[in-house]
Amino acid sequence: MRGYLPDFDVCVPASLGEALALMAQAPGTLTPLAGGTDLMVVYNAGRLKATRFLDLSSFEELRGIREEAGALTFGALTTFTELRECRAVHQHFPNLVKSARATGALAIQNRGTLGGNIANASPAADTPPSLLAYGAEVELRSVRGSRRVAYDRFHLGYKAMDLAPDELVAAIHVPLPTGRGFHYFRKVGTRQAQAISKTCLAAYARIEDGCVAELRIGVGSVAPAPIRARHAEAVLLGQPLASLPMAAAREALLADISPIDDIRATARYRSVVTRNVLGHMLRELATL
Ligand SMILES: Cc1cc2nc3c(=O)[nH]c(=O)nc-3n(C[C@H](O)[C@H](O)[C@H](O)COP(=O)(O)OP(=O)(O)OC[C@H]3O[C@@H](n4cnc5c(N)ncnc54)[C@H](O)[C@@H]3O)c2cc1C
Structure with missing residues (x-):
């Protein structure tokens, strides 16, 4: 009711x-x-x-996408449609464009906000894996002032966040990538639109001298909150693209995730498919 x-x-x-x-x-x-x-x-x-x-809708301070101090800053009220339509986001953060396109359908993309996607703290939300992959920071504001939290430390557990009851999410800062980058985003749902993720994986890698010099992998729907796949990252960091340890990375991912059975998928499905998606990501990375 x-x-x-x-x-x-x-x-x-x-x-x-x-x-x-x-x-x-x-x-x-x-x-x-x-x-x-x-x-x-x-x-x-x-x-x-x-x-x-x-x-919150009338607060201009919470709106807009701007480039400042080597980062793009997204006001918390930035909508998915604004993410999809911003040229700088296409140029620097294609995973965020894909996340926004994969969220709900057009009506939801017109109203739903990046701040709301984070603060709702769903483990299945679609922008968090991309924000984790890009090393985002969340700016929180209260009467006590502003503070920034690395996004990979913002979610503390299921629906638990480093967000005090008197704080708002004001903005999300995403550092501009430098050098030769690899971007990957894949959401697996029942349909192409209006489907909550069964699993979702985003990655960003910087390649130097044919090796993985920097790598962050964000995953959703496989833990109580969106998480970094740190075990898988550790296996891959520093490795040459010509001989990426794909099997070891897929195995290591098991230590990162703790999927559950629910109405959308079984834990076993999530585990198998997330590892398959990681394998797909690594095959694309190897051909860079
Ligand atoms: C039909 C449908 C399909 C959907 N599909 C998807 C999907 O595919 N992928 C996906 O990720 N999500 C999906 N969603 C969920 C939703 O659209 C997103 O999570 C959206 O980003 C929420 O943003 P909002 O601005 O509407 O948040 P609201 O509903 O306004 O708020 C959500 C929560 O965040 C809090 N909050 C909002 N803004 C702030 C702030 N600045 N500071 C502190 N707290 C804040 C609110 O108090 C509330 O607890 C779907 C929803 C619907 C109805």
Whole structure:
């Protein structure tokens, strides 16, 4: 059954400063509302507790994509459509474009935001593997000021984040890659659109003198939160493209992931397919 509308209230502060002050006065009592594409599903299912929403939509400080200090900075309210349409994102971060294209369908991409995708903390969300692969940082803001957290330390467990009750996700900073890069993104779902991932893998590698000089692999839907595949990365780092230890990397990935059975896939399916996707990624990397 749906939530009961009179149980809900929407607070529309005049400024971001006022919003942060309200959050500080009564931490945890206001629910930030960005695109609403996750929150309205929970409301519709009757699983959202009575709350005051904090409408973020009018805060220009949380919008826009800009290049600064060797990074692209994405305001938390950046939509998937904006990610898809931004030339600089195509140029530097093709995995983010693919993640955005793979999210829901056009209506969701028009409303859903990058900040919401992160703060909803679903292990199956589609931009987190790409953000992990690109070494992103999350900027959090409260009345106490701003702080940055490396995105690979932001998710602490299932729906648990390094985000205080009085903090907002303000922006996501993604360092511009340098040198010869390899980008890979693959989402496996039931359909090409409107499908939550059964598994999702994104990778970024920098190649120097024919060897893997830098590598980050992000995976989704195979652990309580989006994670880096650090064991697999360690096996591959420094290796020549001509003789990548593919079997050892696939084996090492087992130590990174802890998939479960759910309505979308079995743990065994997720384990086998994620390793197959890693194998596909490595065969593409080897031909660079
Ligand atoms: C039909 C449908 C299909 C979907 N398909 C996909 C898919 O394929 N892949 C995928 O990854 N997701 C999918 N989603 C989920 C959803 O669209 C995304 O997670 C989206 O990014 C959420 O963003 P939002 O702005 O709508 O968040 P909201 O619903 O507004 O908020 C989500 C959560 O984040 C919190 N929040 C939002 N912004 C901030 C902020 N700046 N600071 C702190 N907390 C914040 C909210 O309080 C809430 O807890 C789908 C949803 C629907 C309804």
